[in-house]
Structures are given as C-alpha cells and as structure tokens.
Amino acid sequence: MNVSPAEETASATAAGASRTEPVQEMTGPAGAVISPAGYPGYPGYPGSGGSAAVSTAARRAAGGLPTTGAAGPSGADAKLPGAWRLGLAAGRLELAAFFRERQAVVFVFALPAILLVLLGSIYGHDAVHGIHGVTVTVAELFTAGMIAGGIGATSFQNLGLSVVSERELGVLKRLRGTPMPAAAYFIGKIIQVFVCTVAEVVLLVIVGMAFYHLRLPTSPEKWWTLAWVFVLGTVACSLLGIATSSLAKSATNATPIVTLPFIVLQFISGVYVPFNDVPPWLQHIADLFPLKWMSQGLRSVFLPAQASALEPGGSWQHGETALVLALWVAGGLVLCLRTFRWRSSRDG
C-alpha cells in the first residue's frame, strides 16, 4: 500500500485521538468512543479528534524523548566505537558478572583448589609415587595435574556453560541486534578467561606451596614452558568450550554435555589420578585430548627433572605436547567458526 501525504495527516490525526482518548476512558469498555467531554468527532469540542491532534502536534513540536538519529543523516556520520575498546569494556563486565555468580565461583573457580587440598589430604602429603627407582610425592603430582584441571575449568567449563546460558537466555541474540562488532564479544570473553585462568593458576600454586612444598620453577626454560603450555592450553580449551556449547540444546542439558566429558578427562588425564595409574587403553583415549598434554607439560614445570622417567613415553615430550595443543587450537577455531550460533535452536 502506498501512503499519500493526505492519508498520513489523517492517520496522525487519528493517532492523536487514539493516543489521548483511552487515558480518559481507562475503565470504559474497549470501543466506547464517546468521551466524557463531548461528542465524538464533533469539531471544536474539547476531547474531540481535532483538538487532540493539535495537542499531539504541540507535544511533538515540544519534543518527547528526542531521537538522536532523527536529526538527520549526520547520525550515520558519527564514528562507530571500535572493537578493541568495546571488547575491553565487555571484559571488565564479564569479570564482574563471573565473580558475582556464586555458583561459578564455587564450582568453577574454587573447586580445583578444594579438590587439591582434599586429594592431598587423602593420599597423604608425603606419600611417594614411583617406578624404576624414581620417586615424586603424590602431592606434587596432584598440584601439577590440578593446575591443568584448573585451566580447563576456567576456560573449557566456564565458557561452555556461560555461552550456552547466554544463548538460551537470548543475551547473544540481543547483542546481535546492536551495532556491537562480534569481535568485541569474543575479546571480552578472552579477557575474562585469561584473567580468571591466571588467577586460578596463582591460587593453585599458592595452595601447592602452602600445603605440599611445591617450589616455583627457577630456570627460565621452565617459566617458558609454563607460559606456552598455559597459553596454548587455555586457548585450545576455550575454543573447545565455545564449540561444545553449540551441542547443547538447552541450558539444562549444558551441564552434562560440558561437565561430564570434562570430569571423565580429568580422571584419565592425570588430574585426579596419577597418570601412571590409569589403564593403558584409557591413557590412549586421553592422548587424543588437550588435558593430558597440559598436565604432562605442567609436571615438567613443577616436578624434578628426573621425574620425566615416570612418564609413559619416558620423557616430557615437549614437541608432541606443543603439536597436539596447536592442532586443537586450529581444530577448535574451525569448529567454533562453523558451529557458533547467536540464537538458541528453539529460536530457529
């Protein structure tokens, strides 16, 4: 239908009447068009369509809540904010939201530290684990493994669960309806994950030092190993978390889809149980995923050099570790790009 200016005026007049009249007739039945002040449609009477249109026009001239963009095409000229600035702002809010969510703080952030204290206490601080005459304390093994688990928790588990709930609750859809660049959302997530994960590692190292005589690495090589295992592991786990979130059909089935594989992997990757105690067939499954390589890399950082003899491969396998983690980063990125959705599956 084409609207002529005359029709437009007519509709504006009717709108003026319709917008003001029901205010006076709130309690009346819908469609009771006679107004208390006069006859319907009778020009000159207060409350009739004509005068209501005038008052609406006056209100429009006076301006209600002004539309910034309606001022003219200049609205399009104003510069759109950049992705980095918005991403930094989003990261700050993501962090605030994470630490305000008690469930996330307890089950994602604090749980690894609690488990570390618990497992160390159960096995005994001085219990010795060893083969071929090489020994380390169980507490040292657990601390290195639990740091890997902690990285997985604040990256894989945290992102997997939070992205599902943001998708299901429509947060992502709403963001998609704004001019926010998609990159800003992911920059915010990256900041949140990196800050939380660094804090998690620091927390676990402090617990390890306080309870289990964990020593900080002294050689630059070990710090370098810590750095690249941390970065590659965090990125791989984050991407996998986001990719896994796309498998969940609802917020309620996110927990089994995200948390279950994570718990299983922690048991078979040397986090909850010393890797040597895991049956070989489960070790081979663990070999396929990043967590095993992360915990092995962290053992190479926090355990004495001779402990490398305890590894199934007989060495720290830094080359293989870097390769597997890098492959997961690449694969995770492809999976994310292919599967990421801004809307829930219910929403089409």
Next chain:
Amino acid sequence: MNITSADSAVSVRGLRKSYGPATAVDGIDLDIARGEVVALLGPNGAGKTTTVEILEGYRQRDGGTVAVLGEDPAGAGRPWRARIGIVLQFGGELQLTVRELVGQFAGFYPRPRDPGEVIERVGLGGLENRRAHQLSGGQRRRLDVALGIVGGPELLFLDEPTTGFDPEARRLFWDLIADLADGGTTILLTTHYLPEAEALADRVAVLANGRIVALGTPGDLGGRESQDAEVGWDTAEGRRTVRTATPARVVTDLAAEFGGEVPGLTVTRPSLEDVYLNLIGAQL
C-alpha cells in the same frame, strides 16, 4: 504521490518466508512512514514475529523486497544497526546492574542517549545499582526498553512489549512509548492486546495466515468508523438500546424527550476487538 523507500522507514513488497512446507509469510506489502507508529496484530502463527525478525535482520527472507531505513536488512552492516533499536524479552539472570547494562549498550552506538536519563525515563531511577536478576518482571521489561532506546534509534521494534504487565505498569509503558513517538521515533510493535494497538498505533495491520487482511487507523479498521452505533439509555421499564447510523440525532431526540440529561446514556461502536475477531474469523 507515492512514498519512495528513501522517505519511508519501512518499505516491504511481496515478502515471503517458508519453514519447510509451512508458509509463515505469504506476500506482505507494508509501508511505514517516518515518525509513524504501526501495530502488527494477529493470532499466534500469523507471521508477525517472522515478519519483524526479517525487518530486524535476524532472518533471511525467501522472496520479495525489503527496505528498512533505505537499506536491505539482509545485508546491512553496523551503521544501519546503529539506527535501529530492538526491544527483546529479557531472559537472563544477569549479574550486571541496570547502570552497567545500559552503559554498556550505550557504548555500542555512535551517538547514544545519556544512560542516566534513559534509566530515569523508563522509570528505573533509583534502581541503577540493582542487578538485572533482582528486578521484578515489569522492571525488567523497562530495562529491555532502556537497552532498546539508549542508542537513540530512528526506528524501534517492540515485540509484545507489555505481556504480563499489570494495568498500571501498562499505562506507564504506553506513556513512555507515546513519548518516544512524539520525539519522532518510528515504531513497529507487535501485540496480542487490542487496547494497546488502539492506544499507541497510528495504523494497525492485521495479519492472518501470513497475509495482511486489514490495514488502517484503529478508528476505521475494517470499516469500523462507518458501522452503525448503538445508543443505550435507562428507562423506567429497564435498559433500552437502538442501533443507528445517526447516533447524534437519536441523542438529540432523547435529550428533548427527557428535557435535558438522559439517564445512563451510552453511544458505542463495534470495538476494535469485535472488528479484529471478525477479520480473523473470516480467515480461519
């Protein structure tokens, strides 16, 4: 004179969308002038949400042409998004405060409104530090509106904005929307609630089975204006009603008869709801 797409906020021709074998939108034409408030009415499944989501750029269409603020939403970028506002139902149990959320959304836009003023205007003044999950349902919907308008949109989409409101909250909400319209914002809203369309809309489009079955001002939709009125009054024997095309004449006669005020006098026309149900009924 025809309005070209450059002058109109929304211009739709022959819009079509199917989901598998089901046709959701079956050839819709619609023009919305700048500054106009248009309500889409229709039963569930009529194609309201699909139509609006195509205009918002959320969904791809199967056929037809669409221009929203002069651009095709299917390929429009960030500058276009900065000129529209979308009010969505808030689901999240978000841990962020009203101030943080409105401030964050303001940051997305090149020329935002002042977040503090927007919070005040939607009636959340004093609740700036309240977290989203601590708000009542009505307060959350006000937050939704704040997030939708803080960018200063030229065109605002409202999807069933007052679902679940009590009458008081609904009235305040209508005032807010009318105020936005008075400020020059073009508004497209969908609603189930007929008094809402009547209170807010310059024009109403009734959808059924993916088509627009009626389009007009709330007053004359479906020939409502020209239909007979019903005059009613009280007599000693009870209530009397007369259907007439000339209600003023009947009232004048009655006034003369009663020598002044007529007890219990009412003049009614078919309500928008009557007209709407007729239109929908004819399609089902």
